[in-house]
Amino acid sequence: MKPKDDEKLQAIVDATFGLVEKVGLSGLTMADIARAAGIATGTLYVYYSSKEELINDLYRKSKTATANRLLKGYDARLPFRRRARTLWRNSMRNRLDHYAEAIFQQQYSNSQWRSASNHALFSNLMQEWLDFLEEGKRQEILKNAPSSLMTALFMGSTRETAELIRRKDIKSDEQTLDIAFALCWDAIKA
Amino acid sequence: MKPKDDEKLQAIVDATFGLVEKVGLSGLTMADIARAAGIATGTLYVYYSSKEELINDLYRKSKTATANRLLKGYDARLPFRRRARTLWRNSMRNRLDHYAEAIFQQQYSNSQWRSASNHALFSNLMQEWLDFLEEGKRQEILKNAPSSLMTALFMGSTRETAELIRRKDIKSDEQTLDIAFALCWDAIKA
Amino acid sequence: MKPKDDEKLQAIVDATFGLVEKVGLSGLTMADIARAAGIATGTLYVYYSSKEELINDLYRKSKTATANRLLKGYDARLPFRRRARTLWRNSMRNRLDHYAEAIFQQQYSNSQWRSASNHALFSNLMQEWLDFLEEGKRQEILKNAPSSLMTALFMGSTRETAELIRRKDIKSDEQTLDIAFALCWDAIKA
Amino acid sequence: MKPKDDEKLQAIVDATFGLVEKVGLSGLTMADIARAAGIATGTLYVYYSSKEELINDLYRKSKTATANRLLKGYDARLPFRRRARTLWRNSMRNRLDHYAEAIFQQQYSNSQWRSASNHALFSNLMQEWLDFLEEGKRQEILKNAPSSLMTALFMGSTRETAELIRRKDIKSDEQTLDIAFALCWDAIKA
DNA sequence: CATGAATGAGCGTTCATTCAT
DNA sequence: CATGAATGAACGCTCATTCAT
Numbered sequence: 146m147k148p149k150d151d152e153k154l155q156a157i158v159d160a161t162f163g164l165v166e167k168v169g170l171s172g173l174t175m176a177d178i179a180r181a182a183g184i185a186t187g188t189l190y191v192y193y194s195s196k197e198e199l200i201n202d203l204y205r206k207s208k209t210a211t212a213n214r215l216l217k218g219y220d221a222r223l224p225f226r227r228r229a230r231t232l233w234r235n236s237m238r239n240r241l242d243h244y245a246e247a248i249f250q251q252q253y254s255n256s257q258w259r260s261a262s263n264h265a266l267f268s269n270l271m272q273e274w275l276d277f278l279e280e281g282k283r284q285e286i287l288k289n290a291p292s293s294l295m296t297a298l299f300m301g302s303t304r305e306t307a308e309l310i311r312r313k314d315i316k317s318d319e320q321t322l323d324i325a326f327a328l329c330w331d332a333i334k335a
Numbered sequence: 336m337k338p339k340d341d342e343k344l345q346a347i348v349d350a351t352f353g354l355v356e357k358v359g360l361s362g363l364t365m366a367d368i369a370r371a372a373g374i375a376t377g378t379l380y381v382y383y384s385s386k387e388e389l390i391n392d393l394y395r396k397s398k399t400a401t402a403n404r405l406l407k408g409y410d411a412r413l414p415f416r417r418r419a420r421t422l423w424r425n426s427m428r429n430r431l432d433h434y435a436e437a438i439f440q441q442q443y444s445n446s447q448w449r450s451a452s453n454h455a456l457f458s459n460l461m462q463e464w465l466d467f468l469e470e471g472k473r474q475e476i477l478k479n480a481p482s483s484l485m486t487a488l489f490m491g492s493t494r495e496t497a498e499l500i501r502r503k504d505i506k507s508d509e510q511t512l513d514i515a516f517a518l519c520w521d522a523i524k525a
Numbered sequence: 526m527k528p529k530d531d532e533k534l535q536a537i538v539d540a541t542f543g544l545v546e547k548v549g550l551s552g553l554t555m556a557d558i559a560r561a562a563g564i565a566t567g568t569l570y571v572y573y574s575s576k577e578e579l580i581n582d583l584y585r586k587s588k589t590a591t592a593n594r595l596l597k598g599y600d601a602r603l604p605f606r607r608r609a610r611t612l613w614r615n616s617m618r619n620r621l622d623h624y625a626e627a628i629f630q631q632q633y634s635n636s637q638w639r640s641a642s643n644h645a646l647f648s649n650l651m652q653e654w655l656d657f658l659e660e661g662k663r664q665e666i667l668k669n670a671p672s673s674l675m676t677a678l679f680m681g682s683t684r685e686t687a688e689l690i691r692r693k694d695i696k697s698d699e700q701t702l703d704i705a706f707a708l709c710w711d712a713i714k715a
Numbered sequence: 716m717k718p719k720d721d722e723k724l725q726a727i728v729d730a731t732f733g734l735v736e737k738v739g740l741s742g743l744t745m746a747d748i749a750r751a752a753g754i755a756t757g758t759l760y761v762y763y764s765s766k767e768e769l770i771n772d773l774y775r776k777s778k779t780a781t782a783n784r785l786l787k788g789y790d791a792r793l794p795f796r797r798r799a800r801t802l803w804r805n806s807m808r809n810r811l812d813h814y815a816e817a818i819f820q821q822q823y824s825n826s827q828w829r830s831a832s833n834h835a836l837f838s839n840l841m842q843e844w845l846d847f848l849e850e851g852k853r854q855e856i857l858k859n860a861p862s863s864l865m866t867a868l869f870m871g872s873t874r875e876t877a878e879l880i881r882r883k884d885i886k887s888d889e890q891t892l893d894i895a896f897a898l899c900w901d902a903i904k905a
Numbered sequence: 906c907a908t909g910a911a912t913g914a915g916c917g918t919t920c921a922t923t924c925a926t
Numbered sequence: 927c928a929t930g931a932a933t934g935a936a937c938g939c940t941c942a943t944t945c946a947t
Contacts (some may be wrong), residue, residue, distance in 0.1 A: 148926090149931070169447050171361035175917060185933045187919080192931095196917065252445050257359060290518045291505065292417045293495050298522060299489035305483050315481065332488060332522035354924090365942060375908045377944080494938065528947090529910070549827050551741030555938060567910045567940080572910095576938065632825050637739060670898050673875050673886065678902060681871035685863050695861065708860045712868060712902035720927090743920060755929045757923080766921065 154192055155314045156182040161203055166245040170200075170252035205266060206245045212270040214239045225286050228277070228331065233303055233326050240307035285335050295333050302329035344382055346372040351393055356435035360390075360442035391447045395456060398434045404429045406463060415476050416520065418467065423493055423516050430497035461486075471523075478525050485523050492519035534572055535563040541583055546625040550580075550632035580638045587626045592618060592650040594619045605666050608657070608708065613683055613706050619685035660712075668715050675713050681711035724762055726752040731773055740770075740822035775836060777816045784809045786843060795856050796900065797855035798847065803873055803896050808851045810877035851903075858905050865903050872899035 160181035164173055173198055179186040193199035215235045219228060240247045255257060278295055281287030285297065305324045309315045315325075350371035354363055365386055369376040383389035405425045409418060430437045443449060468485055471477030477485065499505045501509045505515075540561035544553055555576055559566040573579035597613045599608060620627045633639065658675055661667030667675065686705045689695045695705075720845045730751035734743055738891030745766055749756040763769035785805045789798060805812060848865055857865065876895045879885045885895075 153931090174446050174915080176915085186917090187934060188932050190918070228491070248445075255359070255442055255445065257362065286360065288518060288521070290514075291499065293504075294492060294515065294518060295501060297491040297495040298488055301487035302484060305487040307485055309481060314483075324480070325484065328478060328484060364940085369909095376942090378907055379933095381906065382941075383907065533910090549825065552827050554936080556936085566938090567913065568911050570939070628825075635739070635822055636824065638743065668898060668901070670894075671879065673879060673884075674895065674898060676871060677871040677875040678868055681867040682864060685867035689861060689863055694863070704860070706866065708858060708864060711858070744919085749930095757930065758919090758928055760922075761927065882916095 149192065153182070153184060153188070156184070156202060157189065157192060158206065159197070160207070161199070162207075162249055165249045165252065170249065170256055170258075173200075197258060200253070201260055201263055203249065203250040204253050204263055206272055207250055207261075208266060209263060209335075211239055211243070211246065211250070214243070216273065225281060225284065228324055229281075229333075232274075232277070233299070233329060234302040234322070236300070237307045237310075237322075241310060242305060253284060265293075281333075287333050288335050298332050302326075302332070343372070343374060343378070346374070347379065347382060347389070348393060348396060351389070352397075352435040352439060355439045355442065359447055360439065360448075363390075365389075387448060390443070391450055391453055394440065394443050394448075394453055397440055398453075398456060401429055401433070401436065401440070402461075404433070409463075415471060415474065419471075419520060420516055421524075422464070422467070423489070423519060424512070425453075426493040426499045427500075427512075428488070430494060431500060434501070475525050477523050480523075488522050489519060492516075492522070529572065533562070533564060533568070535688060536564070536581060537572060538586065541579070542587075542625040542629055546633065550629065550636055550638075551578075569603065577638060580633070581640055581643055583629065583642055584633050584638075587630055588643075588650055589667045590648060591619055591623070591630070594623070596653065597617065605664065609661075609710060609713075610706055611659070612654075613679070613709060614702070616680070616683040617687045617690075617702075619707070620684060621690060624691070665715050667713050670713075678712050679709060682706075682712070723752070723754060723758070726754070727759065727762060727769070728773060728776060731769070732777075732815040735819045735822070736752060740819065740826055740828075743770075745769075767828060768870050770823070771830055771833055773819065774828075774833050777820055778833075778836060781809055781813070781816065781820070782841075784813070789843075795851055795854065799851075799900060799903075800896055802844070802847070803899060804867070804892070806870070806873040807877045807880075807892075810874060811880060814881070855905050857903050860903075868902050869899060872896075872902070 157178060160178050161173070168177075173196075174185055175189055178199075182189075189199070193202065201332055215232060217235055218231050219235075221228070223231075233257055274296070275292055278287060278292050282289050300333050302325070306315075306322075308318045315321055347368060350373075351363070351368050354367055358367075359414055363386075364378055366376055368389075369379050372379075379389070382419055383392065405422060407425055408421055411418070411426075413421075464486070465482055468477060468482045473480050494516070496505075496512075500507045537558060540558050541553065543559055544557055548557075553576075555569055556566055559569050562569075569579070573582065595612060597615055599611055599615075601608070603611075620624075654676070658667060658672050662669050663667055682705070686695075686702075690697045695701055731743065731748050734747055734751055738747075743766075744757055748769075749759050752759075759769070763772065785802060787805055788801055789805075793797070793801075806860060812889055845862055848857060848862045852859050859903070872895070874883075876892075880887045885891055
C-alpha cells in the first residue's frame with residue numbers, strides 16, 4: 146500500500162501559493178496547480194475533493210501559519226509597548242517573507258470562496274489580538290476606540306511599510322523601522 | 336473607443352458596476368454585462384474592443400468620479416483641520432453612497448486587469464491629496480512621515496468607519512463621526 | 526442578425542438519433558453529437574442549455590412523431606379489427622423505418638434522463654390508444670383484461686415482428702404479416 | 716478469472732447487483748463496486764481484468780441463475796398447460812424476488828456491453844424453453860407461430876404482471892394470477 | 906451600427922486502469 | 927494477493943470573441 150504522500154501535499158500547497166502570486170486567485174486553474182506541483186490533474190483530487198476544498202484548506206493553513214508567526218516571541222509579561230512592537234515587527238516581516246501567502250489571504254477575503262467556517266476560524270486566531278487591544282484600553286495605554294479602527298490602522302501601517310520596503314522606497318534598517326513603528330504607536334496610544 | 340451612442344455607453348457602465356456588486360469582478364461575463372445593459376454582446380465590442388479595455392476604462396471613469404467627489408467642497412483657503420475633515424467625510428460618504436464602485440476599485444487592484452497606465456493615472460488624480468499632505472508637513476501640522484503611511488492610515492480609517500456604518504455596528508450621527516475623525520486626526524497630526 | 530438555424534437544429538436531432546443507434550444512449554457525448562452535426566460543441570448550447578434538455582426534447586419530438594405515424598390512416602368509423610390492423614401495421618413500420626428513434630425511446634425509458642413531465646406527455650399521446658382499448662372492451666370485441674397487459678402483448682408483437690424482419694428471419698410480404706397480425710389479434714380478442 | 720477467494724468474488728457480485736438497482740448499469744463505477752464489496756479497487760482487477768469482463772460475467776451468472784429458477788419444479792411428464800403455468804409463475808416470481816437482476820439483464824441488453832458470446836449463451840440456456848414450445852406446436856396445443864413471437868407474448872405477460880404487482884396496481888392472490896395466466900394462455904394456445 | 910448565433914480553447918471534475926508498496 | 931494513490935484522457939459546460947446578416 147502506498148500512503149498519501151506528504152511531499153505531494155506540500156508540493157500542491159507551495160505550487161498554489163506561488164501561482165496566486167503570479168496570476169491571482171481568480172486566475173488559478175486546477176491544471177496549472179497540478180503542473181506546477183509536478184503531478185497529474187486527477188491526483189489533485191486524491192488530496193482535495195474540489196477546488197473549493199483546496200482553497201479553503203489553504204486559507205486555513207495559511208491563517209494558522211500566519212498566526213504562529215505573528216505571535217512568535219510574544220510574551221504577555223513584557224511591557225505593553227514592547228509587545229506592540231513585537232507584533233508590529235512580526236506582522237511586517239510576515240508580509241515580506243511570505244508575500245505569496247499575504248496576497249492569497251487578501252484576495253481570498255474578497256473572493257467567492259470565503260466561507261463562514263473560515264470566518265469563524267479567523268475570529269479564533271484573532272482573539273489574542275483583540276484581548277491585547279482590550280488590555281491596552283483597560284490600562285488606558287491605548288485610545289478607547291473601536292477595535293476595528295485600531296486594527297485597520299495597525300495592519301495598514303505594517304502592510305504599507307512592508308510594501309515600501311519591497312519597492313525599495315525605504316530602507317529596512319533599525320532606525321527607519323523604529324520611526325515607522327513610532328508613527329503607528331502614536332496613532333493608537335491614548 | 337468610439338462613443339457613438341452616449342446612452343448605451345452609460346448603460347454599459349452602470350450595468351457593469353451593478354454586476355460587480357452582485358457577482359464580483361471575477362464573476363463578470365461579457366454576456367451578463369450586455370444583458371444588463373439591454374444590448375447585444377456584439378454591440379459591446381463596438382464600444383470596447385475587449386473585456387480588458389472595458390474594465391480599464393471603467394476603472395479610469397470610477398477613479399475620476401471618486402476624485403471629484405473627494406474634492407467636493409474642498410477649499411484651500413479653509414483651516415487645515417477643517418479641510419482634512421472635509422476630505423475624510425467625503426471619502427467616507429463616497430464609500431457608502433457608491434459602494435459598487437468602491438468594491439470594483441478594490442477588486443481591480445488585486446486583479447489580473449491592473450495596468451501600469453492606470454496606476455500612473457492614480458498618481459495624477461491623487462496629486463492634490465499629496466500636495467495637501469506636503470502642506471501639512473511643511474506647516475508642522477502633520478507628522479513628517481512617508482505619505483504612503485499617512486494615506487494608508489487615512490484611507491483605512493474612512494474605509495473601516497464606512498464599513499461599520501454599513502453593518503449598522505455604529506450609528507452615523509454627527510457625534511459618532513466626530514469621534515471617528517478625531518481618532519484619525521490624532522493619528523496623523525504632528 | 527442571424528436567426529437560429531432550423532437546419533442546424535435538425536442536424537443535431539438527426540446526429541443524436543444516429544449516434545444512439547451506434548453507441549447507445551449512455552454512450553452519447555456532447556462532443557460526438559456536435560461533430561456528427563457538423564458544428565462546434567459550444568453551438569450545441571445555443572440550441573439546448575444542457576445535455577438533459579437536449580435528450581428530453583428529443584424524446585418529446587420523437588414521441589410526437591411516433592404518435593403521428595401510429596395514427597396515420599386511422600379512422601374511428603372503420604370496423605374495429607381493421608383499425609387494430611392499421612395500428613399494428615403502423616407500429617411495425619414505424620419500428621422498421623425509424624429504428625434509431627425506436628432504440629432511443631426504449632433506452633430513454635430505462636435511463637437516468639426519464640422526466641416526470643415527459644411521462645405525462647406519454648400519457649397524453651397514448652390516450653387515443655387507451656380509448657381504443659376501452660371501446661373494444663365495451664363492445665366485447667376485446668378481452669376484459671388490464672390495458673397494460675393488452676398493450677404489452679400488442680407492442681411485444683409489433684416489436685418482435687419488426688425485429689424478425691430486420692434480421693431477415695422472416696419475409697415481409699402480405700401473407701406473412703397477415704399471419705403475424707392474426708396471432709396478435711387472437712391474443713387480445715374476446 | 717482467478718477465483719482466489721470465493722467470498723470476495725461473491726461480495727463483488729452482490730455489490731454490483733445492488734448498485735445496478737440503485738444507480739443503473741450506466742451509473743456503475745469500479746470504485747463504487749469495490750467500496751460496496753468492501754475491497755480495494757485494485758483488488759477488483761485480481762478477479763476481473765476489466766469492467767467489461769466483470770459485467771459480462773455477471774450477465775452470465777445472472778442468466779444461469781434465472782434459468783435455474785425458471786425451471787424449478789418443471790417436470791416434462793406433467794400435463795402441458797400445467798407446465799406452462801409453472802414456467803409462467805416461475806418467471807413472474809423471478810422478476811419480483813430478484814428485481815435487481817431483472818433490471819440488470821434488461822439494461823445489459825440495450826448497452827454497449829452486450830457481447831455476441833453472451834447472446835449465444837442465452838440461446839443455450841433457453842433451449843429447454845424452445846423445446847417446450849416446439850412440443851406444444853407438434854401436439855397442436857400451441858399455435859404454429861414463430862417462437863420469437865410466442866416468447867415475446869409470454870415474457871411480456873410475466874413482465875407486465877410482475878410490474879403491476881410491484882406498483883400494487885393489482886393484488887397477487889391466486890385468483891388474480893389465474894386470470895392473468897389465462898390471458899397469456901389464450902394468447903398462445905392453438 | 907446592431908445583432909446574436911457560432912466558435913473552440915479551456916474550465917473543474919470523473920473514472921477505468923496501473924503499479925509501487 | 928491486497929492495497930489505494932496515481933494517472934490522464936474524456937466528460938459536460940462556459941465564455942471572450944468573431945462575423946454573417
